[in-house]
Amino acid sequence: MKILIVGGGNMGLTFAQSFINSKIVTHEQMLILEKSMKKANELKKLNIGTVYGEPASYIEDTDLIILAVKPQDISLLFSTIKPFINEQQVVLSIMAGVRIDTIQDHLGLQKVIRAMPNLPSQIGTGMTVFSASDAVTRIELAMVQNLLSASGKTVYTDKELMIDAATAISGSGPAYVFYFMQSMIESAKQLGFSQSEAELLSYQTFRGAIELFNKHDYTCDEWIQKVTSKGGTTAAAFSSFHDQRVKEGFQDGIAAAFARAQELSRV
Numbered sequence: 001m002k003i004l005i006v007g008g009g010n011m012g013l014t015f016a017q018s019f020i021n022s023k024i025v026t027h028e029q030m031l032i033l034e035k036s037m038k039k040a041n042e043l044k045k046l047n048i049g050t051v052y053g054e055p056a057s058y059i060e061d062t063d064l065i066i067l068a069v070k071p072q073d074i075s076l077l078f079s080t081i082k083p084f085i086n087e088q089q090v091v092l093s094i095m096a097g098v099r100i101d102t103i104q105d106h107l108g109l110q111k112v113i114r115a116m117p118n119l120p121s122q123i124g125t126g127m128t129v130f131s132a133s134d135a136v137t138r139i140e141l142a143m144v145q146n147l148l149s150a151s152g153k154t155v156y157t158d159k160e161l162m163i164d165a166a167t168a169i170s171g172s173g174p175a176y177v178f179y180f181m182q183s184m185i186e187s188a189k190q191l192g193f194s195q196s197e198a199e200l201l202s203y204q205t206f207r208g209a210i211e212l213f214n215k216h217d218y219t220c221d222e223w224i225q226k227v228t229s230k231g232g233t234t235a236a237a238f239s240s241f242h243d244q245r246v247k248e249g250f251q252d253g254i255a256a257a258f259a260r261a262q263e264l265s266r267v
């Protein structure tokens with residue numbers, strides 16, 4: 001199976017490296033098309049596959065084409081690669097807000113998979129939600145799921161709208177976690193800890209909570225009850241969170257992210 005990654009930036013490089021590291025594809029099977037000459041030269045030094053600066057007939061021999069350019073660059077991308085695309089090829093797009101039918105219309109092929117990965121994919125702990133057009137076969141879908149699993153966990157959905165929902169949850173999600181961590185760090189400093197101590201307290205608390213959650217079958221609510229004693233400190237914090245509608249505010253933020261993802265997908 002020959003794979004072409006179009007766009008060797010953050011995500012394109014992440015995928016190329018995860019496929020090679022997990023030995024799903026060989027260097028000979030990996031092709032990267034990167035228009036920035038500077039980045040292309042850097043990619044060549046990494047020796048992960050053949051790097052091209054321009055589209056050409058080599059595209060015709062690839063089985064899977066992964067689109068990993070910024071959404072604003074798609075017009076140029078579509079027009080330059082279309083002459084080398086054929087009906088048998090499968091396209092996997094990780095571009096935010098670009099719908100399956102847009103890709104089908106512009107490239108003139110039917111087999112399109114759309115995926116929404118997130119930043120931790122870079123270190124193999126990513127969360128990717130993906131959906132596919134009807135023309136993609138089960139075998140092709142399984143092959144792509146296998147590739148996506150090289151950078152973390154995957155969830156398949158048969159409703160493309162759920163890609164926008166995933167964008168609001170796991171796509172933007174790492175930023176929400178950093179926002180909570182940053183709030184804890186700022187509070188820890190106000191209470192007298194140094195920057196490095198505050199970062200350690202915040203980071204180790206998140207890590208410990210997640211590992212506890214993974215090790216047992218309790219829900220988040222049950223864990224909250226385990227930490228909270230009547231009239232105690234956690235109860236005081238939660239009483240304040242409740243009064244200030246912290247949970248509702250957070251959920252409103254996610255709803256805004258979902259609305260924005262839908263808006264972008266309509267363009």
Ligand SMILES: NC(=O)c1ccc[n+]([C@@H]2O[C@H](COP(=O)([O-])OP(=O)(O)OC[C@H]3O[C@@H](n4cnc5c(N)ncnc54)[C@H](OP(=O)(O)O)[C@@H]3O)[C@@H](O)[C@H]2O)c1
Pocket residue numbers: 006007008009010011012033034035036039068069070071073076077080094095096116117118119171
């Ligand atoms: N970063 C994330 O966490 C994340 C998460 C989920 C989804 N995504 C999606 O992943 C996609 C890529 O994001 P990124 O952060 O990896 O972007 P990026 O670092 O800017 O990488 C994109 C690369 O593609 C190159 N490029 C643009 N047009 C091209 C073309 N026609 N042919 C070949 N190469 C081309 C760009 O070159 P120039 O620099 O010269 O323009 C750039 O090097 C985006 O659509 C984004 O929505 C990203």
